[in-house]
Amino acid sequence: MSFNPAEIKKQFPILQRQIDGNPLVYLDNAATTQKPQAVLDALSHYYTHCNSNVHRGAHTLADEATRLYEAAREKVARFINAYDKKEVIWTAGTTEAINIVANGAKQLLKSGDEVIVTEMEHHANLVTWQQVCKISGASLKVAPITDDGELDVAAFQKLLNGNTRLVAMPHISNALGTINPLHELIPMAKSVNALVLVDGAQGIAHGDVDVQALGCDFYAFSGHKIFAPTGIGVLWGKAEILSDWPVWQTGGEMISVVTYDSATWGELPNRLEAGTPNIAGAVGLGAAIDWFSGLDLEAVKAHEQLLMQKAVELSTGVDGLIIKGNAPHKIGVFSFIIEGTHPADIGFLLDKQGIAIRTGDHCAQPLMKRLGVPGTARASFSIYNTVEDVEALFKALQKVKMMLM
Amino acid sequence: MSLPTTDEILDDLAFFDSWEERYKYIIDLGKALPAFPAELQTPDRLVKGCQSNVWLEIAGDNERIEFLVDSDAVIVKGLLVLVLAAYNNKSAQQILAFDIDAYFKQLDLERHISPTRGNGLKSIVARINSIAKAALA
Numbered sequence: 001m002s003f004n005p006a007e008i009k010k011q012f013p014i015l016q017r018q019i020d021g022n023p024l025v026y027l028d029n030a031a032t033t034q035k036p037q038a039v040l041d042a043l044s045h046y047y048t049h050c051n052s053n054v055h056r057g058a059h060t061l062a063d064e065a066t067r068l069y070e071a072a073r074e075k076v077a078r079f080i081n082a083y084d085k086k087e088v089i090w091t092a093g094t095t096e097a098i099n100i101v102a103n104g105a106k107q108l109l110k111s112g113d114e115v116i117v118t119e120m121e122h123h124a125n126l127v128t129w130q131q132v133c134k135i136s137g138a139s140l141k142v143a144p145i146t147d148d149g150e151l152d153v154a155a156f157q158k159l160l161n162g163n164t165r166l167v168a169m170p171h172i173s174n175a176l177g178t179i180n181p182l183h184e185l186i187p188m189a190k191s192v193n194a195l196v197l198v199d200g201a202q203g204i205a206h207g208d209v210d211v212q213a214l215g216c217d218f219y220a221f222s223g224h225k226i227f228a229p230t231g232i233g234v235l236w237g238k239a240e241i242l243s244d245w246p247v248w249q250t251g252g253e254m255i256s257v258v259t260y261d262s263a264t265w266g267e268l269p270n271r272l273e274a275g276t277p278n279i280a281g282a283v284g285l286g287a288a289i290d291w292f293s294g295l296d297l298e299a300v301k302a303h304e305q306l307l308m309q310k311a312v313e314l315s316t317g318v319d320g321l322i323i324k325g326n327a328p329h330k331i332g333v334f335s336f337i338i339e340g341t342h343p344a345d346i347g348f349l350l351d352k353q354g355i356a357i358r359t360g361d362h363c364a365q366p367l368m369k370r371l372g373v374p375g376t377a378r379a380s381f382s383i384y385n386t387v388e389d390v391e392a393l394f395k396a397l398q399k400v401k402m403m404l405m
Numbered sequence: 406m407s408l409p410t411t412d413e414i415l416d417d418l419a420f421f422d423s424w425e426e427r428y429k430y431i432i433d434l435g436k437a438l439p440a441f442p443a444e445l446q447t448p449d450r451l452v453k454g455c456q457s458n459v460w461l462e463i464a465g466d467n468e469r470i471e472f473l474v475d476s477d478a479v480i481v482k483g484l485l486v487l488v489l490a491a492y493n494n495k496s497a498q499q500i501l502a503f504d505i506d507a508y509f510k511q512l513d514l515e516r517h518i519s520p521t522r523g524n525g526l527k528s529i530v531a532r533i534n535s536i537a538k539a540a541l542a
């Protein structure tokens with residue numbers, strides 16, 4: 001299979017937009033990805049032809065909607081190599097997926113237990129565990145990173161002990177792009193019988209996710225980071241764990257038998273999916289996965305590495321530019337500061353030139369503190385970005401520098 | 406430094422054709438704003454709702470309220486000068502009577518008062534107005 005980013009770009013209507021008369025160069029993909037025509041069509045088709053509630057109606061539309069919705073679950077299961085499709089729980093996104101696990105942990109953990117997170121967490125995977133520990137009496141341990149933004153594996157290993165109940169860590173850092181060596185870290189955590197949750201918000205579109213090979217217990221991700229709509233995401237968890245996990249929300253769909261005094265819970269996945277789900281979102285995610293899986297994913301990865309190399313190479317031409325996050329294994333995220341300027345000023349003046357990046361703390365305030373910066377400017381790449389996009393970023397940065405200095 | 410007046414700013418900005426010139430002007434206004442004494446950069450002087458840090462301190466009296474402002478982002482600093490042009494050294498009554506929305510419209514800076522960026526500027530204006538209200542109470 002061949003892979004041509006310029007051709008891919010044509011499948012994304014929004015990328016044809018102009019911003020203040022400049023062609024849009026969208027480099028904020030770690031925040032959210034754009035949607036290809038195939039996904040827009042799937043959404044429109046769903047609402048035009050099949051919209052109905054799932055698992056309920058006694059009519060054709062309900063059957064068709066349910067079939068599409070469950071087919072999407074199967075697509076996700078295959079894409080991440082789940083053992084079984086009932087292990088795929090629909091959520092609103094990564095944040096909710098992590099909170100479902102945290103809600104159970106809050107009830108299961110006790111004083112003396114330990115939870116490990118890393119110094120590169122997104123707030124979704126930090127504040128959640130901090131609060132679980134506050135409520136349950138468990139203690140939170142933070143595995144440090146090196147100045148290059150890599151996890152300090154030896155220090156991580158030292159934190160593990162017989163009291164470690166759960167390790168929560170990102171697959172890929174949203175602020176630095178660091179790819180964590182999960183194949184090394186998860187077996188370490190397993191050697192002390194800890195549960196392992198992987199925050200896959202950034203991993204899902206970059207990291208060939210195979211939950212069986214990873215050996216984790218939970219993998220959380222958001223559809224919108226992999227070309228699907230917002231408001232849909234996934235908690236994958238091993239069936240034997242999720243079948244007994246404390247239920248999250250209660251209500252319709254998730255129950256088995258209800259009386260005025262009590263209720264019993266349904267089977268997986270229903271027991272963790274209360275209420276009418278985001279059916280269109282799930283269908284959109286199924287379409288996104290179909291679309292994405294149809295690409296040559298090795299070529300995609302090579303292309304993303306090429307964009308990163310180009311960015312690093314061109315950055316040497318910008319005086320005062322310092323890259324934040326220099327892990328040897330990184331992908332997708334080019335985070336930087338320019339000495340003597342504020343990231344917000346850089347972001348604003350890039351936007352005036354049609355270049356969309358994110359500036360700020362990237363929902364990782366403790367990480368920014370560790371790096372000694374108030375925030376960074378972050379360009380993040382996806383499959384439709386071209387080498388020309390990276391060149392446009394650096395050309396625009398020269399103008400930014402001229403204006404600010 | 407004496408700040409430019411709102412009329413001077415509107416005149417100056419009307420003169421530029423390109424966004425580069427407009428923003429270079431705003432950046433230069435920001436650079437010319439005297440630095441805020443470091444010891445005043447305290448959390449209680451921070452204005453919430455800004456993407457970058459913005460500090461605000463007041464001096465003077467109800468008849469003539471003086472505002473000292475600073476930000477770590479230079480464009481924000483420049484925008485603060487635009488705001489101060491309207492409010493600095495005015496009485497509490499004058500501050501409350503000023504039609505800031507019309508002024509912003511004339512400045513054509515609606516981008517800065519859009520939800521993402523410029524909750525910042527709105528927050529400053531709200532803070533300045535509440536200071537003026539408190540002064541009259």
Ligand SMILES: Cc1ncc(COP(=O)(O)O)c(C=O)c1O
Binds near residue numbers: 093095172173199222
């Ligand atoms: C690493 C990481 N974790 C968690 C999240 C939260 O994802 P969402 O806001 O889609 O729930 C994000 C999204 O920015 C992320 O990048």
